[in-house]
Amino acid sequence: MGQGLALRWAMAGEKVIIGSRSKEKAEKIAQELSLRIGKPILGDTNLEATRSADFIVMSVPFEGCEKILEEVAPALSMDKIMLSAMVPLKVTDGLLACYSPPAGSAAETVAKLVGNRVRVCSALQTIGAQELQRIDRPIEGDTVVCGDDAQARRQTISYVEKIANLRAIDGGRLCNSRLVEPVTALLIKLTGRYKVPAVGIKFIGLNGSK
Ligand SMILES: NC(=O)c1ccc[n+]([C@@H]2O[C@H](COP(=O)([O-])OP(=O)(O)OC[C@H]3O[C@@H](n4cnc5c(N)ncnc54)[C@H](OP(=O)(O)O)[C@@H]3O)[C@@H](O)[C@H]2O)c1
Numbered sequence: 001m002g003q004g005l006a007l008r009w010a011m012a013g014e015k016v017i018i019g020s021r022s023k024e025k026a027e028k029i030a031q032e033l034s035l036r037i038g039k040p041i042l043g044d045t046n047l048e049a050t051r052s053a054d055f056i057v058m059s060v061p062f063e064g065c066e067k068i069l070e071e072v073a074p075a076l077s078m079d080k081i082m083l084s085a086m087v088p089l090k091v092t093d094g095l096l097a098c099y100s101p102p103a104g105s106a107a108e109t110v111a112k113l114v115g116n117r118v119r120v121c122s123a124l125q126t127i128g129a130q131e132l133q134r135i136d137r138p139i140e141g142d143t144v145v146c147g148d149d150a151q152a153r154r155q156t157i158s159y160v161e162k163i164a165n166l167r168a169i170d171g172g173r174l175c176n177s178r179l180v181e182p183v184t185a186l187l188i189k190l191t192g193r194y195k196v197p198a199v200g201i202k203f204i205g206l207n208g209s210k
Contacts, residue, residue: 001085001124002018002060003129003133004132004133005059005085005132005163006030006033007033007132007135008135008139008163008164010033010034011164012162012164016041016042017042017044017049017053018041018044018049019043019044019045019046019047019050019072020045021045022045023044023048025043026043027042027044028043030043031043036135037135046072047071047072047074048075050072050075051075053080054080055080055081055083055155055159056076056082056083057083058082058086058110059086060086062087062088062101062109065106065109065113069110069113069114070113076117076118077117077118078116078119080118080119081120081159082110082114082119082120082121083122083156084120084121084122085123085124085125086106086107086125086181087125087184088106088181089184096188096189097182098182098184104175104177104178105122105177106122107120107122107146107174107177108174108175108178111148111174119147120147120148120174121145121147121174122145122174122180122181123144123146125143125177125181125183126141126144126183126187126201127143128187128191128197128198128199128200130198131197131198131200138164138165139200140165140202141166141167141200143168143169145157145160145168145169146171146172146173146174146176148173148174153170169206183201
């Protein structure tokens with residue numbers, strides 16, 4: 001997911017830094033991705049990537065986010081935005097499902113853990129990593145952007161829409177992430193059922209649709 005997003009935003013002319021628990025790994029992947037598109041992408045530790053960024057995307061397995069958030073906390077500030085793309089998925093008795101963490105959703109868990117150190121939004125949970133990495137094709141579909149700070153939400157919408165062809169829908173408050181995250185489990189199931197590379201969502205009836 002993170003690599004696909006790095007490619008798409010770098011292609012849009014944004015400065016992108018991939019964060020990792022290993023600086024060497026981040027640098028190696030960043031270099032490979034840069035070569036692929038002929039645009040610079042940097043790699044660094046999660047802490048240093050967060051320090052340098054004004055827009056931070058959490059795209060790690062949900063179970064790993066608390067430790068990372070503790071690590072990057074010193075680099076957070078309220079002029080930055082943290083976007084959660086995470087979905088709390090688990091397989092029980094062979095059945096894939098999205099579960100509700102105590103805070104309500106992955107995004108609200110992030111908001112609870114960071115407190116008032118950064119503005120938190122959520123989006124991109126319904127965009128497949130494989131689709132993001134197929135850079136010869138535009139992304140099809142919509143993504144719902146949620147967040148309690150209206151200005152941060154607007155900024156996130158504009159940032160997400162730098163990914164060519166992707167439409168961002170204003171989903172209102174961060175608690176609405178509870179409604180969005182489970183859709184990912186459905187999309188994964190449909191991908192398997194229809195044996196297609198990816199399934200996305202597209203809303204109808206909204207003003208300003210592309
Ligand atoms: N894959 C999709 O199509 C997709 C679509 C929508 C949303 N999402 C959500 O986006 C997030 C990332 O998905 P993904 O498929 O990219 O995940 P992934 O490939 O399993 O992991 C992404 C990166 O997270 C880091 N990581 C892995 N385990 C970790 C842990 N326990 N603690 C801290 N960091 C860890 C690793 O980077 P380093 O080793 O470099 O630190 C890894 O390369 C998930 O929450 C997922 O639900 C995924």
